[in-house]
Amino acid sequence: MGGVLKAEALWVETFTGLRIRQFERLLKVVRERGGDGPGRGRPWCLPLADRVMLVAVYYRTNLTMRQLAPLFGCSPATVCRVIQRLGPLLAIEPAPRSGDATDRLWIVDGTLIPVRDRNVGASSRNYRFSANVQVIIDADTRLVIATARPVPGNTADAKAWRDSGLAGVCQGVTVLGDGAYINTGLVVPHRKRPARPLLPGEESDNAEHRRVRARVEHAFARMKHYKILRDCRQRGNGLHHAVQAVATLHNHALAT
Template sequence: MRVVLRAEPLWGETFTGLRMRQFDRLLKVVRERGGDGPGGGRPWCLPLADRVLLVAVYYRTNLTMRQLAPLFNISPATVCRVVQRLRPLPAIEPASRSADAVERLWIVDGTLIPVRDRKVGASSRTYRFSANVQVIIDADTKLVIAAARPVPGNTADARAWRDSGLAEVSAGVTVLADGAYLNTGLVIPHRKRPGRALLPGEEADNAEHRKVRARVEHAFARMKHYKIPRDCRQRGTGLHHAVQAVAHMHNLTLAA
């Protein structure tokens, strides 16, 4: 099955969400980050390309280890070891601050991801145990700039933003957010005051704000084409690594 996935572009794109040249770029990043390991010890039963393919298929389909094992003709335990070993390596590239970064417009929002690990998530407004993940995208390209570590799903967006460290990443850049980010220094819509309606100009500003800010929702929808952010079974730092990898693959599909 793994040979078919690599040889047939249509099947590979269906199971990974990546075209062949995009997958090759992901493979190159993983190799440069030490995916082959330091050497010595028992060799892997799969070459690196197949191991990266396995991880990409896992994030795309969210199949269980038992379901993935027959596709690659290996045991479920080996699937688990491959995922555990490689999951930090496909992470999104660090945000680059070019000279014109201060002239760009970024958008931030949080998304709730259902999790099974009770130490990572909390019961949230969706009545499920979930984690809140803060994500910044570029308003023009819709590329993910950065994704913060998950916090419990009952954490308010404003607090999650303050604790995420993303403020340092976006220093000097105009960042749009919704009304949940009050008193964070971000650009949020005009608010109605008791006894005072919004002025006509403020209504127009809010309409334009909503139109632009919707792009982050579109980015979330594209990222959730990968099934892992819909119901993450990984424990500990597994959700963080999954979000980082999905953000990287999302960027690859848009940029390449």
């Protein structure tokens, strides 16, 4: 049975949120990372471009594998294998390092992602079973720099940050965080203490801090256009791979 969706301009732009040039760059990244496989064993029933599109559509729409199978003309088992094979290859690339990092400004925040896997999530303040994922973005470009492995959603942002290992990525870079990141070494707002109101200069600093830090919330909103981050059914490392892949898709969507 032939599939409906193919890696063509109309379908790519409609179902993945990427323009065809952006999709072609993504396809090149996957191919360079070994997406075509070792070349042994039974060949895939779909070409690499269609398989990459299948994974992108899965993350974008959060359709079940039984729903995706007839769209691509393959079996649900094949859909599962394609996602498991190519999902990790869409992981975001390590943040580029340059000699002078003093002029860069990054922003970190945690977002709660509803999950089904009880080993990954926990009952959280969003009244759902969720995982906490720490994400760093560049304040100027809005590109995602790095993401951490998910932790239970009832984990405080400060602890999640300390345990994430992302501090090593941020060496030499100024990083903004909200008030939840106090005593972590990040730039946080001035705190109002008992019997000590904020000074006029501190109030203006906090206003500017909020204005800049809002960019990470905007990035989360764009990333959650990929509905896998609204209700992740994946287990084990599935959520981590999904977040990393969505970060890559998000960055390609912002590219010109």
